[in-house]
Structure formats: C-alpha cells, structure tokens
Amino acid sequence: MKQRLARIVCMATATLLLVLLVQPKGANALELAWEAEGFDGPESVVRNDESGVLYLSNVNGKPTDADGNGYISKVSPEGEILEKEWVSGLNAPKGLAFRDSKLYVADIDEVVVVDTKTGKVLQTYKAPGATFLNGVSIHRDGRVFVSDMLKNQIWLLNDGELSLWLETADLDHPNGVLAEDDRLLIATWGVPKDDFSTDVPGSLRAIDYGSKEVTQLGDKPVGNLDGLQPDGKGGFLSTDWFNGALFRISESGEAEQLMDLNKGSADHLVTDDGNLVIIPMMLDGKLSAYKMQ
Numbered sequence: 001m002k003q004r005l006a007r008i009v010c011m012a013t014a015t016l017l018l019v020l021l022v023q024p025k026g027a028n029a030l031e032l033a034w035e036a037e038g039f040d041g042p043e044s045v046v047r048n049d050e051s052g053v054l055y056l057s058n059v060n061g062k063p064t065d066a067d068g069n070g071y072i073s074k075v076s077p078e079g080e081i082l083e084k085e086w087v088s089g090l091n092a093p094k095g096l097a098f099r100d101s102k103l104y105v106a107d108i109d110e111v112v113v114v115d116t117k118t119g120k121v122l123q124t125y126k127a128p129g130a131t132f133l134n135g136v137s138i139h140r141d142g143r144v145f146v147s148d149m150l151k152n153q154i155w156l157l158n159d160g161e162l163s164l165w166l167e168t169a170d171l172d173h174p175n176g177v178l179a180e181d182d183r184l185l186i187a188t189w190g191v192p193k194d195d196f197s198t199d200v201p202g203s204l205r206a207i208d209y210g211s212k213e214v215t216q217l218g219d220k221p222v223g224n225l226d227g228l229q230p231d232g233k234g235g236f237l238s239t240d241w242f243n244g245a246l247f248r249i250s251e252s253g254e255a256e257q258l259m260d261l262n263k264g265s266a267d268h269l270v271t272d273d274g275n276l277v278i279i280p281m282m283l284d285g286k287l288s289a290y291k292m293q
Helices: 002-022
Strands: 031-037 042-047 054-058 070-075 081-090 093-099 102-107 110-115 120-126 133-138 144-148 153-158 161-167 174-179 183-188 204-208 214-216 225-230 236-240 245-249 255-260 276-281 286-291
Touching: 042 276, 042 286, 054 093, 054 276, 070 093, 070 102, 093 144, 102 133, 102 144, 110 133, 120 161, 133 183, 144 174, 153 174, 183 225
Parallel strands: 042 093, 093 133, 133 174, 174 225
Antiparallel strands: 031 286, 042 054, 054 070, 070 081, 093 102, 102 110, 110 120, 133 144, 144 153, 153 161, 174 183, 183 204, 204 214, 225 236, 236 245, 245 255, 276 286
C-alpha cells in the first residue's frame, strides 16, 4: 500500500512539473477588463485620438470575398457598442489606422479613407493586383504603409497616390506593420499552406526606408503574427492569429508569451497609457480588453 501511494505521489509530482515546464511564461496573466460581443469577424481595432472612441473592422464573410458585407463598428472606451454598423458596404475590411479625423481601411485590393466626423467614405485608392491588403500604419510625416500578406508586398499611400513600395519574399508574408521614425517594422506570418498553417512561423522584421533592406529581429521564429504595437517599454506586443496568443517581443527579437488565447486573436490596440491591450477575437466575434501589468 505504501509503495502504491508513493508511486501515485511521484506520478502526480511529475505531472505537475511537466505542466509547469510546458506552460508559457506569463500565460493568461492579464486580467480581463471588459468584453464586447456580437461582431462578425472583427479583425482590427484603433482609437480616435480626439474622442477616445474605438473603431473596429468586421470582415463579415470570407477574407478574400468582395461581397459588400464588411463594416466598421464604433465602440466606447469602456466597451459599449455605440454603433455596430457605423460604416457599411465594405468588402472584407482588415487593418485600420487613424490620423487627423480620417480612418484608413485596408479592404482586399483597395485602401478606403473614411471621414470619422461624418462616417462617409472620402476616397478609395485601388491597389492593382493586390489580393489581401492587411496591416496599416501611418508614419508621423503622413505616409501610409499597407501590407499585402499573400503577395509579399508593401504599398505606400503618399500625396494622394497609392503605389507598390516593395515586393520581395524577404517580407515572409507581412501582416502587421508599424511605421517608426527610421524604419518600418512588420510582423510576419510565415509561408502559409492552403489552411494558413506554416512549417516555419513568422517573426518581426525591419525595413530601412532608404535602402529598403529587410532584416530579421532575432534568429528564432515566433508565430503566425498579426497585430504589431509598441509595448511602451522599448519592445513590442504581437498577436498570433493561427495559434491564439499574445507575445511581448524585445528589440532583439526574443519573444515571451503573455497570454494563451483562442485562435483568431487579431490586430490589437495598446492604449497610449499602456494600461490596456484590446484584442479583436475574429472567430469568437468579440472585442476583449485586458489590463496590462
């Protein structure tokens, strides 16, 4: 009996140690602040710097279908849905960026500019040959950078003209983009298979504006990365859409998993004070806000 009890204790101890070893550091450590539900394929969220209102893109269908079902929602800073279909008639809107009362929307093969004061579309810029425009980021000088994940492209909207800025396999299928002063950072997916899984997942890469040289941050893959935001501490926060996770990634490319999430964790927002990270959960139809620690 004593031997049997000892074996049970040993097995339980080994199981606990295994769990502790394989559990990602800090997984599920962030506290849920609020959650809004009832969306249709929510993909990207940004904040209006003037009012604090959140804008949320909804694919509402297949991400490559020009079906006219896509829309933008307005959500309060506390998670209340102010207007679910504030801007409708889009196709499969994904990445968003806000500047000077204008919302820039990546919508399959075009960039749509919305007047946030009226909710009216001001301009639509076609990207000939694009198939999956995704991430959007605006440099402080006004240049708008947009990724096409499937085509390995970066598009540039500048002075009222949208043009192909860079196309190379070195982009490793770019998703999230972040326009810093002296470089463009991208969160890559890795080469997708038919089901969007990868043999080698993506990482963070940097593009020099002048030479357009692409370099990888670190030498290890991280995940099928989607959103990319600064963490306010010299590093970055990035979501893994396919596997469901939130990572903190250092300037050197080292990654620490902060949260284990459901599949579909998409293009997130970190509030200016760094207190909240707000994540669209695309497959769950939710927008979830977590307190940063």
